[in-house]
Amino acid sequence: MAEQLTGAEALIRSLEYEGVEVVFGMPGGAILPAYDPLLDSSIRHVLARHEQGAGHMASGYAHATGRVGVAVVTSGPAATNILTALQDAYMDSVPMVVVSGQVATTAIGNDAFQEAHTWGMSMPATKHNELVTSADEIPDLIREAFHLASTGRKGPVLIDIPKDVLGATMTWHRPGEVRLPGYRPAVKGHPKQVKAAVDLIERSERPVFYVGGGVVAAGATEELQRFAEMIHVPMVTTLMARGAFPDSNPLNLGMPGMHGTYTATTALQRSDLLITLGARFDDRITGDVKQFAPEAKVIHVDIDPAEIGKIRFADVPIVGDAKIVLEQLIAQTERGGPQPNRDAWFAAINEWRTTHPLSYEQDPDGPIQQQYVIEELQRLTGGDATIVAGVGQHQMWTSQFWRFEEPRRWINSGGLGTMGYAVPAAIGAKAGRPEDVVFAIDGDGCFQMTGSELITAAVENIPIKVAVMNNASLGMVKQWQNLFYDGRLSQTALSPTVPDFVKFAEACGCVGLRADRPSEVAGVIEQALAINDRPVLIEFTCDPEAMVFPMVPAGGSNDDIILSREDLA
Amino acid sequence: MKHVIAVIVENKPGVLARVSSMFARRxxxxxxxxxxxTEDDTMSRMTVVVDGPEMEQIIKQLYKLVHTVKVTEFEPGTAIEREIMLVRVNADAKRRGEILDAARVWEARAVDVGVATITFEVTGPPERLADFLQLMNSYGIVSLAKSGRIALPRDQKSNKKQLKSA
Structure with a gap:
């Protein structure tokens, strides 16, 4: 006889069927029925302190593992709280499934307690969403959600389930084949376009790879390395692609764009061919689009056809999965002709590299520079750490100064720029890869948004490490006020002493450490690295006046790079 | 310039909201x-008339919606396009005959006659409706209800441009 389950039991079983090992969430009225069978499930539940945190944890988990991150929350305020995390994941193509409770179908539309129109509100913030109307649909809709989240251009999917649907009885059935007649993501590039791309590369004197997060999402880093070395072409790796190609490889010119290296930004600008892989010509990369890479033809490989031609015309559009298209490009190149001599191009690049390296100065008696902390972290961990950043100056410096060698060890909020991302995302990353050292590098402004998730880390025994770069300000906003608002500082000062981050960490069940002087930096990092049974927070008292350079002002041309304070005079 | 596109979507609750939300957001x-x-009860047909130059993006963004199955843009003149409208015009006893004569030429059907107004139903290509409205303007239009456009391609395969998702 067929097994009778409640909708809630069917939900948990469906999640188990997807191989879910951990969900991040918080219970509440409408989702209550689902939390009962969860008690009997093999799935671990990490109890977040705020639903936004649960969402970013799922995102961090997905980034670190490449698998679908899952969050479970209740209706109303819980659903609105997790919207930020959904939009964040949507912008960065992070595979996530969020299950939200909803008021009973009989109450929907009546302004019931904790009712919100979750389906409508999450529609533009998700790849897809569904309101479940019958318990029978649950297995198939959960299967569909995981399929959509993890295929094609990855992204978040929300499943909203009313309380009475969770309580209803259904006959259990394993989910069938996903039936979505309108969803057919292309995987393989068109052979004609692949050939056109290889022909174009063979005729190009100044090509550069423009590599985005799609390469990491596709797991295409080995193919990229093979292809880049095969044709010996330099590359830039965007904020979302740091780690897609080793920084130790001289072909990697680093991050391009608003705060990119001079060499990476200028290489795009002077190039005659952009080999674009899983990148989307974001305004933080291009600056003024009309003046961006004016002499370059464009090969644009993306799994999402809508990205091709959205911002910049593609001479050779290739819709497909980056890994498979790279294999096609390698095979086609093997049949093709020789690469032209590009000595002059490399000479120019090496010249920029020598004359305009990333630089900073750490005065041994002066305030701590964040770049110094990042370099010391790198030295003392041997680079073997997963780095999770918030948004702002500390994020840009981390992307600039950390030497990334492998994918999925760099996690941050790129497209949406969500302050407060680091701590919860680090928890998710550590939950997914417990053997790894996971270091959140956060700003004091960011930390104060979601720092309460340290409690989650401590209570759930997820021993992350957090470096709070305390410059007592909303540093990046202050930098803009200094540069573009005549130094009129408006609401960007934070207290240098409140909160006391060390006491805050201790109150949350974590170890709190502090370094006020450069000479103390290495010592506290070593102390933190020696503690593995609890989360650790280190507060670094940093220079409040430091600014991130290079910088291309928003909307400006990438030809006009501000290299330092002296350039401003 | 106005473009006409046919969007075949899965016949599911909320699909109209998905499409209109995408248009608003972008x-x-x-x-x-x-x-x-449509002829297939699992599918619905949307006919969308859009302004603007971003046709390629509009079509691609429509395809990104999971419930969109097929998008077709009609080249000018390759589709049968129809609208329907109900228009109520001032028609006092003095001018009633004149108005009815004009309406006959346009094949407009008088569907309601009051003391001082006549309501016409007009069906046809959009231009015809526009012309009729212009004519009726001189008598005074009291109220107007107009459907959106519906369209089907003419039965000549070479005349339509189909854009496949991949």
């Missing part, structure tokens, strides 16, 4: 949008 202008059943 800043695309909808001139008119109609939705109704």
């Amino acid at each position: 800043g695309f202008n909808i001139h008119s949008l109609t939705v109704g059943p």
Whole structure:
């Protein structure tokens, strides 16, 4: 006889069927029925302190593992709280499934307690969403959600389930084949376009790879390395692609764009061919689009056809999965002709590299520079750490100064720029890869948004490490006020002493450490690295006046790079 | 310039909201949008008339919606396009005959006659409706209800441009 389950039991079983090992969430009225069978499930539940945190944890988990991150929350305020995390994941193509409770179908539309129109509100913030109307649909809709989240251009999917649907009885059935007649993501590039791309590369004197997060999402880093070395072409790796190609490889010119290296930004600008892989010509990369890479033809490989031609015309559009298209490009190149001599191009690049390296100065008696902390972290961990950043100056410096060698060890909020991302995302990353050292590098402004998730880390025994770069300000906003608002500082000062981050960490069940002087930096990092049974927070008292350079002002041309304070005079 | 596109979507609750939300979010202008059943009851047909130059993006963004199955843009003149409208015009006893004569030429059906107004039903290509409206303007239009456009390609395969998702 067929097994009778409640909708809630069917939900948990469906999640188990997807191989879910951990969900991040918080219970509440409408989702209550689902939390009962969860008690009997093999799935671990990490109890977040705020639903936004649960969402970013799922995102961090997905980034670190490449698998679908899952969050479970209740209706109303819980659903609105997790919207930020959904939009964040949507912008960065992070595979996530969020299950939200909803008021009973009989109450929907009546302004019931904790009712919100979750389906409508999450529609533009998700790849897809569904309101479940019958318990029978649950297995198939959960299967569909995981399929959509993890295929094609990855992204978040929300499943909203009313309380009475969770309580209803259904006959259990394993989910069938996903039936979505309108969803057919292309995987393989068109052979004609692949050939056109290889022909174009063979005729190009100044090509550069423009590599985005799609390469990491596709797991295409080995193919990229093979292809880049095969044709010996330099590359830039965007904020979302740091780690897609080793920084130790001289072909990697680093991050391009608003705060990119001079060499990476200028290489795009002077190039005659952009080999674009899983990148989307974001305004933080291009600056003024009309003046961006004016002499370059464009090969644009993306799994999402809508990205091709959205911002910049593609001479050779290739819709497909980056890994498979790279294999096609390698095979086609093997049949093709020789690469032209590009000595002059490399000479120019090496010249920029020598004359305009990333630089900073750490005065041994002066305030701590964040770049110094990042370099010391790198030295003392041997680079073997997963780095999770918030948004702002500390994020840009981390992307600039950390030497990334492998994918999925760099996690941050790129497209949406969500302050407060680091701590919860680090928890998710550590939950997914417990053997790894996971270091959140956060700003004091960011930390104060979601720092309460340290409690989650401590209570759930997820021993992350957090470096709070305390410059007592909303540093990046202050930098803009200094540069573009005549130094009129408006609401960007934070207290240098409140909160006391060390006491805050201790109150949350974590170890709190502090370094006020450069000479103390290495010592506290070593102390933190020696503690593995609890989360650790280190507060670094940093220079409040430091600014991130290079910088291309928003909307400006990438030809006009501000290299330092002296350039401003 | 106005473009006419046919969007075949899965016949599921909320699909109209998905399409209109996408248009709003991306800043695309909808001139008119109609939705109704098709020969296949699992599918609905939307006919969307849009302004603006971003046709390629509009079509690609429509395809990104999971419930969109097929998008077709009609080249000018390759589709049968129809609208329907109800228009109530001032028609006192003095001018009633004149108005009815004009309406006959346009094949407009008088569907309601009051003391001082006549209501016409007009069906046809959009231009014809526009011309009739212009004519009736001189008598004074009291109220107007207009459907959006519906369209089907003419039965000549070479005349339509189909854009496949991949």
